[in-house]
Amino acid sequence: MDPVSTAQAVNEVQTLVTHIDGYVYPNEQNLLWSVLIVVYPYITGLVAGAFIMASLVRVFSVQALAPAYRLALLTALAFLLCAPLPLLLHLGHPERCLEVIVTPHVSSPMAMFGFVYAWYIMAVLLLELWLEYRRDFVVWGQRERGFKGLLYRLLTLGATDVSPGALHLDERLSQTITIIGIPSAFLLHGYVGFIFGSIKANPWWGNVLMPIIFIFSAIVSGMALCVVVYMALNWVRRRAADDACLDKMGMFLFFALLVDFSVEALDWIHRLYQAEESIHVLKQLAAGKLFYSLLVGQLCLGTLAPLFLLGATQLLRERIAMWLRRRIYFISAVLIMVGVLMMRWNVVIGGQLFSKSLRGFTTFKLEPAGQEGWLMGLALMILPFVILGVLVRYFLPILPVTAAAGEPASAEK
Amino acid sequence: MKFTLSRRQLLVGFGGVASWLMAQPIAQAAKTAVKKVFVSTQAPKGYDPFKHKWLMCIDADRCIGCGACVEACKTENHVPSESMYFRTWIERYIIKKPAAGSGDARGEVLVDSPNGGRGGFPPSMVPRTDILKAFFVPKLCNLCEKSPCTQACPVGATFDSPDGAVLVDPNYCIGCGFCIQACPYGCRFLNPETHTADKCSLCYHRITRELKPACVEVCPGQARIFGDLKNPVENDPLQAFIRKNKVQALKPNLGTDPRVLYANIDKEVR
Numbered sequence: 001m002d003p004v005s006t007a008q009a010v011n012e013v014q015t016l017v018t019h020i021d022g023y024v025y026p027n028e029q030n031l032l033w034s035v036l037i038v039v040y041p042y043i044t045g046l047v048a049g050a051f052i053m054a055s056l057v058r059v060f061s062v063q064a065l066a067p068a069y070r071l072a073l074l075t076a077l078a079f080l081l082c083a084p085l086p087l088l089l090h091l092g093h094p095e096r097c098l099e100v101i102v103t104p105h106v107s108s109p110m111a112m113f114g115f116v117y118a119w120y121i122m123a124v125l126l127l128e129l130w131l132e133y134r135r136d137f138v139v140w141g142q143r144e145r146g147f148k149g150l151l152y153r154l155l156t157l158g159a160t161d162v163s164p165g166a167l168h169l170d171e172r173l174s175q176t177i178t179i180i181g182i183p184s185a186f187l188l189h190g191y192v193g194f195i196f197g198s199i200k201a202n203p204w205w206g207n208v209l210m211p212i213i214f215i216f217s218a219i220v221s222g223m224a225l226c227v228v229v230y231m232a233l234n235w236v237r238r239r240a241a242d243d244a245c246l247d248k249m250g251m252f253l254f255f256a257l258l259v260d261f262s263v264e265a266l267d268w269i270h271r272l273y274q275a276e277e278s279i280h281v282l283k284q285l286a287a288g289k290l291f292y293s294l295l296v297g298q299l300c301l302g303t304l305a306p307l308f309l310l311g312a313t314q315l316l317r318e319r320i321a322m323w324l325r326r327r328i329y330f331i332s333a334v335l336i337m338v339g340v341l342m343m344r345w346n347v348v349i350g351g352q353l354f355s356k357s358l359r360g361f362t363t364f365k366l367e368p369a370g371q372e373g374w375l376m377g378l379a380l381m382i383l384p385f386v387i388l389g390v391l392v393r394y395f396l397p398i399l400p401v402t403a404a405a406g407e408p409a410s411a412e413k
Numbered sequence: 414m415k416f417t418l419s420r421r422q423l424l425v426g427f428g429g430v431a432s433w434l435m436a437q438p439i440a441q442a443a444k445t446a447v448k449k450v451f452v453s454t455q456a457p458k459g460y461d462p463f464k465h466k467w468l469m470c471i472d473a474d475r476c477i478g479c480g481a482c483v484e485a486c487k488t489e490n491h492v493p494s495e496s497m498y499f500r501t502w503i504e505r506y507i508i509k510k511p512a513a514g515s516g517d518a519r520g521e522v523l524v525d526s527p528n529g530g531r532g533g534f535p536p537s538m539v540p541r542t543d544i545l546k547a548f549f550v551p552k553l554c555n556l557c558e559k560s561p562c563t564q565a566c567p568v569g570a571t572f573d574s575p576d577g578a579v580l581v582d583p584n585y586c587i588g589c590g591f592c593i594q595a596c597p598y599g600c601r602f603l604n605p606e607t608h609t610a611d612k613c614s615l616c617y618h619r620i621t622r623e624l625k626p627a628c629v630e631v632c633p634g635q636a637r638i639f640g641d642l643k644n645p646v647e648n649d650p651l652q653a654f655i656r657k658n659k660v661q662a663l664k665p666n667l668g669t670d671p672r673v674l675y676a677n678i679d680k681e682v683r
Contacts, residue, residue, distance in 0.1 A: 022524075023504075023523075023526070024599075025552075025598075025599030026497060026499045026526055026528075026529045026599075027498065027499055027593075027601065028599050029496075029497040030497055032590045032593055033590060033594070087589075090590075091587050092587065092588015092589070092590075092603060092607075092608030093586065093587050093588045093609065096568075096585070096586075096587040096588075099568040099570075100567050100568055103569060104567065104568070105567055105569040107563075107564045107565075108565050108566055108568075108591070110565065110567035110591050113567070195591075198565075199565075199594055199595055201561060201594070201596060201597035201598075201667065205594075351594075352594075355599070356597055356598070356599050357524070357599070357683045358683060
């Protein structure tokens with residue numbers, strides 16, 4: 001080796017030393033999956049959760065939630081449309097993405113993405129939305145002129161029969177599809193959990209509870225999103241949110257969060273009790289590299305705080321005034337959404353911070369720009385809200401929303 | 414109950430069996446043709462992967478940590494020169510003496526692999542008198558019989574060759590990185606030039622031309638013993654090595670069944 005390259009090597013070693021504790025395999029020094037893979041399970045989770053929220057109305061006949069039903073479905077659609085983007089953008093060869101659908105390798109959970117996604121969007125969500133909206137499309141199509149009218153008329157797909165018999169059929173079909181939709185939503189997100197849970201090479205990921213944890217955190221985050229979007233929409237439209245609906249959402253949010261917390265606690269109890277070879281490195285990971293995102297962000301802010309707040313609204317409902325409950329629901333929902341985002345971060349990034357040799361840690365440096373930068377992640381998180389805005393504009397007109405039910409005094413928030 | 418078979422049924426049965434048998438070679442031919450189209454390896458024409466079964470053994474006692482194998486591998490396979498991309502690398506294990514009176518069998522275990530061991534190792538900072546034992550362990554793709562990377566690949570771009578090699582088709586890989594996460598041994602990386610998964614191919618372009626892998630070829634200590642289990646040569650060093658040594662695989666608990674076997678390594682090696 002000539003002196004120059006020796007010096008280079010020494011420099012390299014020195015720069016490495018600064019971001020590596022202990023020993024990591026040489027190929028593991030830099031993280032492979034970054035922000036985009038954090039955003040991907042977050043978005044699909046929001047889809048699944050929003051759908052479960054919507055299905056509460058239809059399958060479990062929770063009529064109090066009806067004012068948020070359409071909004072929940074549109075939210076699920078807006079996020080589902082964006083779900084493949086982070087996956088696509090993180091590929092080394094995005095132009096080869098269709099191979100996953102044309103020549104899927106059946107033993108790979110990732111190969112199932114195309115099918116699960118296609119099934120969910122085509123067979124469940126779009127169909128359900130169409131059946132829900134068909135009558136309105138016919139009515140709006142006749143009333144509206146120009147682009148809007150054309151859009152609604154196109155969306156009827158030519159099925160303009162709005163006789164009671166036809167509407168009854170719509171209703172029954174919709175019911176069936178929602179029943180199929182619930183396991184499908186579980187599949188959509190349980191499958192994402194399986195992508196990580198099936199990796200036996202990584203003790204942080206390879207875990208039978210992973211799909212279950214993902215499903216429940218998805219339900220929690222999706223419901224929280226519905227609360228936030230519902231309250232925000234009413235605020236933007238200067239309308240009173242339906243208090244009974246909010247109370248019901250708060251209740252479901254609380255119980256879903258309780259289950260989610262229990263399952264994750266079980267995961268930790270099990271890990272600590274079994275204390276396998278990897279437990280030392282995982283403990284160090286949780287208490288060190290992931291201290292702020294796991295213990296502070298995910299556990300305290302994202303789980304315990306909303307559990308306490310929502311629990312208070314459940315136990316002391318009579319004593320807490322509605323204006324305060326509304327604020328509690330909103331704050332809890334935002335905290336939960338942040339907490340679940342942290343959870344995705346802890347899984348995806350945390351799982352790559354320690355070496356599979358179980359002997360050391362590397363460091364993740366979050367870059368703003370670039371394919372895997374946080375700006376890209378942020379853009380992908382904003383995009384579904386933009387799409388939702390468009391959807392709401394066209395498909396959630398102000399008029400049909402429950403005719404100003406709330407008392408005028410509480411209408412401002 | 415009397416079992417009757419009409420002539421019609423009999424003929425249909427025979428016809429079915431005959432057409433099934435005749436379809437077999439056609440199916441095989443079609444399968445081979447499809448494989449040819451979809452799978453590009455670096456093997457020469459006429460190489461039959463079904464007639465070989467490769468195995469790599471590593472004698473840790475013979476490794477001197479010179480790094481010639483890492484250098485040879487980087488050159489032979491055009492592995493990016495940066496110190497985070499390796500198809501093979503060497504780890505140095507230094508096990509310290511236990512503190513006096515601690516009752517431990519051994520002290521702290523230090524592992525390093527500066528620049529993958531390329532160009533050799535700098536002297537250790539641990540004073541010689543504090544070292545209980547030290548040794549080198551060459552690492553490479555473990556050529557798992559039940560390879561988790563192959564299982565995970567969503568498009569089948571990485572595959573198990575019948576001769577025991579686990580290969581990547583860089584023209585088909587989509588660069589999702591799932592195989593890299595699935596490899597328990599840290600043997601894979603995303604090649605920054607091709608944006609596809611990259612790993613040790615056992616120098617497939619060499620072994621299919623009756624040459625040894627580059628790392629085996631250059632190892633001055635003959636720490637890497639490589640051979641073909643289906644075609645043992647006279648006084649086969651591989652057979653002799655397996656006969657004379659107690660060998661083990663890395664991370665056997667994961668059920669990957671590696672075809673890279675180690676002799677003379679410590680329990681600390683992972």
